Amino acid sequence: MGSQSQSPLHVVDFTDENMKPGTGAWFSACNVVRTALEDHGCFIAHYNRVGKELCDSVVCAMEHLFALPIETKVQKTSEKLFRGYLGQITWLPLYESLGVDNPLTMDGCQKFAHIMWPQGNNRFCESINDYAKLLGELDHMAKRMVFESYGVDMKRCDSFIESSNYVLRCMQYRTVKMNENELGMHCHTDLSTISIVHQLNNLNGLEIKIMEGEWCGVDASPNLFVVMAGDALQVWSNRRIRSCEHRVIMNAKKIRYSMGLFSFIDNMVHIPEELVNEQHPLRYKPIFNHDEYISFYDKEKIKDHNSRIEAYCGI
Numbered sequence: 001m002g003s004q005s006q007s008p009l010h011v012v013d014f015t016d017e018n019m020k021p022g023t024g025a026w027f028s029a030c031n032v033v034r035t036a037l038e039d040h041g042c043f044i045a046h047y048n049r050v051g052k053e054l055c056d057s058v059v060c061a062m063e064h065l066f067a068l069p070i071e072t073k074v075q076k077t078s079e080k081l082f083r084g085y086l087g088q089i090t091w092l093p094l095y096e097s098l099g100v101d102n103p104l105t106m107d108g109c110q111k112f113a114h115i116m117w118p119q120g121n122n123r124f125c126e127s128i129n130d131y132a133k134l135l136g137e138l139d140h141m142a143k144r145m146v147f148e149s150y151g152v153d154m155k156r157c158d159s160f161i162e163s164s165n166y167v168l169r170c171m172q173y174r175t176v177k178m179n180e181n182e183l184g185m186h187c188h189t190d191l192s193t194i195s196i197v198h199q200l201n202n203l204n205g206l207e208i209k210i211m212e213g214e215w216c217g218v219d220a221s222p223n224l225f226v227v228m229a230g231d232a233l234q235v236w237s238n239r240r241i242r243s244c245e246h247r248v249i250m251n252a253k254k255i256r257y258s259m260g261l262f263s264f265i266d267n268m269v270h271i272p273e274e275l276v277n278e279q280h281p282l283r284y285k286p287i288f289n290h291d292e293y294i295s296f297y298d299k300e301k302i303k304d305h306n307s308r309i310e311a312y313c314g315i
């Protein structure tokens with residue numbers, strides 16, 4: 001399964017209160033973000049706004065959620081891919097997940113909670129919504145940094161953010177039984193623009209592919225979040241950024257909980273002209289329909305993300 005190596009992943013410090021647009025700290029962080037996304041499709045955000053206490057209450061919410069009977073969990077269905085209940089998958093036996101649609105709004109959290117607990121569950125909704133909003137702020141900052149680092153107008157970034165929709169996927173990995181494979185989640189790229197992944201209860205497992213055959217583990221901490229480029233950001237960036245290949249190896253001795261905030265675009269995605277020049281000729285059709293791409297993924301089942309993107313919008 002390839003070897004582990006010392007972390008070459010870039011870390012961006014979001015704990016500095018003075019790091020605001022226009023400052024030197026912001027400017028240098030933008031450069032690190034761009035280099036990291038171009039090199040590995042991801043960076044590690046050191047972000048302390050969630051903190052241990054909120055993490056603990058979200059872990060508690062996850063324990064209650066996944067302890068519900070399967071018949072209840074399967075009630076969360078969705079027309080959209082990967083947003084309903086996923087579990088009992090023969091080739092991914094350790095994995096179970098549930099997607100909360102529109103988690104940045106209290107209404108989204110309540111709609112989800114009502115499916116799981118018809119009488120409602122305020123405590124669950126409050127923790128999940130507080131947590132998702134903080135991840136949402138990180139998502140917005142990451143997008144601003146990406147746009148700024150390529151010199152793309154901030155108004156374009158604001159409309160990119162405004163036309164984003166989010167799902168918070170709550171994930172549980174059970175421990176392996178004797179002689180069972182430790183693969184928690186196969187190697188893949190996400191279909192999102194940006195995904196933020198958090199190893200919620202401090203158990204490692206997430207690995208990033210840094211080169212063919214070389215994997216790099218990510219340390220779990222309440223303050224470390226992996227910000228990954230998805231396929232849609234690869235297209236938006238005219239393939240300057242590559243979408244992040246990752247997997248989960250489940251060698252923990254306890255149930256592992258992780259969270260992913262995935263963002264998608266409602267409108268068309270336009271490749272900015274700032275990203276196209278002689279050195280970087282246009283690689284994809286300049287207008288990309290994110291929903292249509294997800295349907296294409298579902299229908300065509302092309303595993304390799306570069307071949308999939310190429311087949312959908314290559315020129």
Ligand SMILES: O=C(O)CCC(=O)C(=O)O
Nearest residue numbers: 171185197206248258260
């Ligand atoms: O559980 C994790 O750490 C990552 C999960 C993941 O990659 C995904 O849901 O797309």
Ligand SMILES: [Fe+2]
Nearest residue numbers: 188189190246
């Ligand atoms: Fe993923």
